[in-house]
Amino acid sequence: MLIKRADDLKPSEITPESLYYNRREWIRMASAALGGMAFGSLVWQDTISAPCQEYKPKAKGPYDTDEKLNSYKDITTYNNYYEFGTDKSDPAENSGPFKPKPWTVAVEGHVKKPATYNLEDLIKPFKLEDRIYRMRCVEAWSMVIPWLGFPLGDLIKRLEPTSKAKYVAFETVFRPEQMVGQRRPYLRWPYVEGLRMDEAMSPLTLMATGLYGKELPNQNGAPLRLVVPWKYGYKGIKSIVKIKFVDNEPPTTWNIAAPDEYGFYSNVNPEVDHPRWSQKTERRIGEFRKRPTLMFNGYAEHVAGMYAGMDMKKNY
Amino acid sequence: MTQTVFVRKILKPVVFLLCLLPISLLAYDFFTDNLSANPLDDITDTTGTWTLRFIVITLCVTPVRRLTKWAPAGKFRRLLGLYAFFYGSLHFMTYLYFDKFFEWEEILPDIPKRPFITVGFASLVLMIPLALTSTDRITKWMGGKKWNALHRLIYVTAIGGVIHYLWLVKADTSRPLTYGAIVAVLLGYRLWVYLAPKIASLRMKQKSVSPQTERGQLAP
Ligand code: HEM
Numbered sequence A: 001m002l003i004k005r006a007d008d009l010k011p012s013e014i015t016p017e018s019l020y021y022n023r024r025e026w027i028r029m030a031s032a033a034l035g036g037m038a039f040g041s042l043v044w045q046d047t048i049s050a051p052c053q054e055y056k057p058k059a060k061g062p063y064d065t066d067e068k069l070n071s072y073k074d075i076t077t078y079n080n081y082y083e084f085g086t087d088k089s090d091p092a093e094n095s096g097p098f099k100p101k102p103w104t105v106a107v108e109g110h111v112k113k114p115a116t117y118n119l120e121d122l123i124k125p126f127k128l129e130d131r132i133y134r135m136r137c138v139e140a141w142s143m144v145i146p147w148l149g150f151p152l153g154d155l156i157k158r159l160e161p162t163s164k165a166k167y168v169a170f171e172t173v174f175r176p177e178q179m180v181g182q183r184r185p186y187l188r189w190p191y192v193e194g195l196r197m198d199e200a201m202s203p204l205t206l207m208a209t210g211l212y213g214k215e216l217p218n219q220n221g222a223p224l225r226l227v228v229p230w231k232y233g234y235k236g237i238k239s240i241v242k243i244k245f246v247d248n249e250p251p252t253t254w255n256i257a258a259p260d261e262y263g264f265y266s267n268v269n270p271e272v273d274h275p276r277w278s279q280k281t282e283r284r285i286g287e288f289r290k291r292p293t294l295m296f297n298g299y300a301e302h303v304a305g306m307y308a309g310m311d312m313k314k315n316y
Numbered sequence B: 001m002t003q004t005v006f007v008r009k010i011l012k013p014v015v016f017l018l019c020l021l022p023i024s025l026l027a028y029d030f031f032t033d034n035l036s037a038n039p040l041d042d043i044t045d046t047t048g049t050w051t052l053r054f055i056v057i058t059l060c061v062t063p064v065r066r067l068t069k070w071a072p073a074g075k076f077r078r079l080l081g082l083y084a085f086f087y088g089s090l091h092f093m094t095y096l097y098f099d100k101f102f103e104w105e106e107i108l109p110d111i112p113k114r115p116f117i118t119v120g121f122a123s124l125v126l127m128i129p130l131a132l133t134s135t136d137r138i139t140k141w142m143g144g145k146k147w148n149a150l151h152r153l154i155y156v157t158a159i160g161g162v163i164h165y166l167w168l169v170k171a172d173t174s175r176p177l178t179y180g181a182i183v184a185v186l187l188g189y190r191l192w193v194y195l196a197p198k199i200a201s202l203r204m205k206q207k208s209v210s211p212q213t214e215r216g217q218l219a220p
Helices: A024-033 A037-048 A072-077 A090-094 A119-123 A152-159 A197-201 A253-257 A300-307 B003-018 B021-031 B039-068 B071-099 B104-113 B115-132 B136-142 B144-151 B153-168 B174-218
Strands: A104-109 A115-118 A129-136 A141-151 A167-172 A192-196 A206-211 A225-227 A240-246 A281-284
Touching (some): A072 A141, A104 A119, A115 A119, A129 A206, A141 A152, A152 A197, A197 A300, B021 B039, B039 B174, B115 B144, B136 B144
Parallel strands (some): A141 A281
Antiparallel strands (some): A104 A115, A167 A240, A206 A225
C-alpha cells in the first residue's frame, strides 16, 4: 500500500487527548459565563467522552510546528473547496460521490518527458512524510494540520524540466457530474494555480496525499493536492490532474475572479490587507481570541530570501 | 372571542415567540457544539441573515394586508420591524466583540474603510430612529403622515442590507441577488401603488379633456 493508514499506527505512537485543540473548552467557559453552569458542564461531560483522533507523526522534522493540532473533525468539516459548494460545510457534505481512484496526472510543457502518469507511479519513488504546518486562510482564520506527503521539489527533479521552465502551473480535475459546485460558474473552472520555480522547489512546498496519517478525504483535495504553508490557503490547489512547466507567470483562478483582491504571489502578509478585511490578525480555529498574523505565516526564515528586493505591496 | 382579541391575546404572542426561534436554535447549537469549527463566524452570519430576513418579512406586511384585505396583518408590522432591529443589533455586537474585541482603535477606522461595513453600519443606524419612534405614544405625537415618511427609511435599510451582503461574498452572489430580487419586488409594489392612481387620473384627465376641447373647437 502506498499510503499509510491510521490503523498502521502502533499504540506507542498515540498522543494523549490533551494535546489537541478542544474548542469545547471555551464553549464551556462561555456557558459558565452566561450563568448556565449546570447546563454547560452537562454538555461538557457529554462531549469530552467523544473519541479524539489518535495520531502521532513519526519524527519531528525541521519545518514542523510545535503548536497544537486542530482536530481531524475540524480539518475535514470546515473547508473551502468551491468545486463542492461555497459553504464551509459543503465539501464534507457534497464530496461523497467524488471518485479519487483511479487517478492520472498529466505532466506537460517544458519538461524532458511529457507524459500522463498513474498517480501510483508518479508518487511511488517518494517516501511519504508527516508535515505539521500552519494553514492560513485568506478569510483570516487558520488551522494546524498534520499533512502526509512529499516535497514537490523532489518530484520536479525527477520530471526534469528544461531550462525554459520558469513557473509551474497546476490544474484541478473538471468533473461537474461529481462536483456540484462546478455546475455553476461563480469561478472559472477548472481551478488553476501556479508557483514560481524557486517557490515550487522550496523544501517546504509539499505534494500532499494524506493528513493525520490517512489518505486525503475528498473534501481536503483527494487524491493529490498542493500545500504551500507561507501562502494563503487558496494557493493549495486540490485534486490535481495537470502539472505544466511554463515560461511565463500562469493564470490563477482567484486572480482571474478578483485581480485587485488576490495576486499571483498571495504570500501571507499582515501588512497587506484584503480590501474587505484586515489581515493583521487571524482566528485559529478552536480559539476565541484572535492572534497576530505572522509574516509569511511564520515561515519567513525559510522563504523570505526568495522575495528579497520585491515590493510585497505591489506583488501581493 | 372577537378577532381583535384573538390577534392580540393569541396570535401576537405566538408570533413573538416564533421570532425568538432563530436565536434560540443558534444558542442551542452553540452550547451543544453543533455549529461549525468556527462557531463565532456562524453566529455573525446567522444573525446577519436573520436581520435581512426580518427586514424582508416586515416589508411583506403591507402588501399582504392589502392583497388579502385582512386588516389585522398590520398589527404585526411593529413587532417584526423591532425584531429586525434586534437581530441587527446582535449582529453588530458579534462584529464588535467576536471580530474586534471592542478595540475601538480598530473599529472606528474599519467602518469608513471597508465599503461592506460602511453600508451595513449605515443600514443599521437608519433603523435606530425607527425603533425609537415605534411606541404608540410617539406615533400619535408625530402624526401618521410624518411617521410614515420617517419609516420609509426601512426601504433604504433593505437596499443597504442587500448591498452589504453583495459586497461581502467572495464569489457566489446567488444568495444576495435572491434577496435583492425579493426586495425589488416589495419596493416595486410600493412604487406601483404610489404611481398607479396618478397614472390612472392622468389618463382620466386626458380622456375627459380631449373630447371637450374637440367639442369646444367644433362649437362655434
Ligand atoms: C441592516 C443591517 C445589516 C444587515 C441586513 C446585515 C446582513 C448581513 C448578512 C446577510 C450577512 C451574510 C451572512 C452570510 O454570509 O451567510 C452579513 C455578514 C456580515 N455582516 Fe452584516 N448586516 C447588517 C449590518 C452590519 C453591521 C452594522 C456590521 C458591522 C459594522 C456588519 C458586519 C458584518 C460582518 C463582519 C459579516 C461577516 C462577513 C464575512 O462573513 O466575511 N453587518 N451581514
